[in-house]
Amino acid sequence: xxxxxxxxxxxxxxxxxxxxxxxxxxxxxxxxxxxxxxxxxxxxxxxxxxxxxxxxxxxxxxxxxxxxxxxxxxxxxxxxxxxxxxxxxxxxxxxxxxxxxxxxxxxxxxxxxxxxxxxxxxxxxxxxxxxxxxxxxxxxxxxxxxxxxxxxxxxxxxxxxxxxxxxxxxxxxxxxxxxxxxxxxxxxxxxxxxxxxxxxxxxxxxxxxxxxxxxxxxxxxxxxxxxxxxxxxxxxxxxxxxxxxxxxxxxxxxxxxxxxxxxxxxxxxxxxxxxxxxxxxxxxxxxxxxxxxxxxxxxxxxxxxxxxxxxxxxxxxxxxxxxxxxxxxxxxxxxxxxxxxxxxxxxxxxxxxxxxxxxxxxxxxxxxxxxxxxxxxxxxxxxxxxxxxxxxxxxxxxxxxxxxxxxxxxxxxxxxxxxxxxxxxxxxxxxxxxxxxxxxxxxxxxxxxxxxxxxxxxxxxxxxxxxx
Numbered sequence: 001x002x003x004x005x006x007x008x009x010x011x012x013x014x015x016x017x018x019x020x021x022x023x024x025x026x027x028x029x030x031x032x033x034x035x036x037x038x039x040x041x042x043x044x045x046x047x048x049x050x051x052x053x054x055x056x057x058x059x060x061x062x063x064x065x066x067x068x069x070x071x072x073x074x075x076x077x078x079x080x081x082x083x084x085x086x087x088x089x090x091x092x093x094x095x096x097x098x099x100x101x102x103x104x105x106x107x108x109x110x111x112x113x114x115x116x117x118x119x120x121x122x123x124x125x126x127x128x129x130x131x132x133x134x135x136x137x138x139x140x141x142x143x144x145x146x147x148x149x150x151x152x153x154x155x156x157x158x159x160x161x162x163x164x165x166x167x168x169x170x171x172x173x174x175x176x177x178x179x180x181x182x183x184x185x186x187x188x189x190x191x192x193x194x195x196x197x198x199x200x201x202x203x204x205x206x207x208x209x210x211x212x213x214x215x216x217x218x219x220x221x222x223x224x225x226x227x228x229x230x231x232x233x234x235x236x237x238x239x240x241x242x243x244x245x246x247x248x249x250x251x252x253x254x255x256x257x258x259x260x261x262x263x264x265x266x267x268x269x270x271x272x273x274x275x276x277x278x279x280x281x282x283x284x285x286x287x288x289x290x291x292x293x294x295x296x297x298x299x300x301x302x303x304x305x306x307x308x309x310x311x312x313x314x315x316x317x318x319x320x321x322x323x324x325x326x327x328x329x330x331x332x333x334x335x336x337x338x339x340x341x342x343x344x345x346x347x348x349x350x351x352x353x354x355x356x357x358x359x360x361x362x363x364x365x366x367x368x369x370x371x372x373x374x375x376x377x378x379x380x381x382x383x384x385x386x387x388x389x390x391x392x393x394x395x396x397x398x399x400x401x402x403x404x405x406x407x408x409x410x411x412x413x414x415x416x417x418x419x420x421x422x423x424x425x426x427x428x429x430x431x432x433x434x435x436x437x438x439x440x441x442x443x444x445x446x447x448x449x450x451x452x453x454x455x456x457x458x459x460x461x462x463x464x465x466x467x468x
Contacts, residue, residue, distance in 0.1 A: 008047035174199035430466035
């Protein structure tokens with residue numbers, strides 16, 4: 001997004017209840033100009049600053065539009081902070097620390113201590129070591145203000161601070177190690193901190209997979225999932241982390257083709273997710289990742305009959321959360337829908353999603369997905385025997401490819417077959433597909449291309465079909 005669109009996207013991200021809270025908290029103020037601007041921006045479908053300037057041409061504030069936009073942005077953020085003051089333990093602790101700072105400057109040390117005790121207990125229970133360090137620091141300042149000569153107690157508090165810092169340093173080192181799990185090495189020092197345990201386990205999990213030791217990898221991630229489930233308070237508070245770990249496990253099950261076990265686990269994880277009331281952007285992305293895994297199973301198993309139900313659920317979920325889901329996520333899912341229906345030979349439904357992509361594509365769309373949608377469109381019309389359309393579609397695809405790169409040998413071979421054989425009898429098609437399979441052994445399709453559309457599988461299936 002552009003800098004001048006930030007406020008627009010912020011306002012568009014607000015839920016109905018957040019907007020209501022903002023308006024109620026803003027009522028009664030003398031400066032209502034920013035509320036007029038809020039309503040005007042909220043009414044727009046796409047941000048149009050020229051229209052805003054025209055709409056408020058008679059208002060003095062329009063000459064300082066950048067200033068009032070910044071003011072409105074800060075008011076909206078302040079409203080969100082107040083509305084979501086208890087969105088997480090972290091948010092609660094930050095609020096308490098702010099209270100302590102104000103109380104400290106007022107010299108109300110007794111109230112400071114009672115607030116700090118409450119914060120310290122929460123931070124320890126929920127393993128918030130970064131904030132615990134700050135809480136201990138305020139504890140030291142308050143104690144020093146009350147007992148400036150008691151160096152022994154101050155030393156104990158500072159030692160506690162150092163322990164928090166050591167745990168945080170360990171956390172940072174684990175984060176760094178997970179950016180390069182193959183080459184990075186870890187300390188063998190044990191930790192009771194669940195977030196640190198998780199990072200360490202994921203690091204070792206990836207190492208086991210890289211060294212072709214899937215059994216150890218599976219055991220490790222199953223043990224980690226159990227540890228999370230044995231600490232329900234932490235699981236609920238940091239559910240997105242648990243969800244991410246579980247998605248890694250599901251990805252492993254699919255890779256090992258353990259589809260039935262994966263389906264059971266998916267149902268379990270969906271049930272767990274339904275119990276979480278806070279639907280954050282990070283949790284939404286993990287849910288989309290879960291849907292991706294589920295679709296991968298549907299691509300691999302032809303005998304699953306509830307594909308339509310899954311696709312409808314995904315469509316509904318994306319519509320419900322479209323304000324926080326990037327457009328390319330929706331493009332990726334539509335491409336998968338088209339691909340799955342194509343593989344299941346439901347060509348009309350495949351064509352529905354192909355047309356939805358091609359009729360609504362923009363310059364911002366992922367170029368790779370648009371390219372393979374063109375290919376999928378071509379294959380689908382070939383399957384439907386639409387010989388009249390094939391010449392036009394092949395020319396369109398050639399033009400599209402040539403804009404990006406030279407046409408590869410395997411692409412020329414595929415296009416030649418599609419243009420020459422669409423209206424031939426089955427015997428001739430069988431021979432053509434057999435010859436194409438031999439040619440592609442000499443000029444193989446790269447594996448990453450087959451990840452979009454498995455041309456080899458399609459060619460093999462067509463050859464077998466015409467051999468019957």
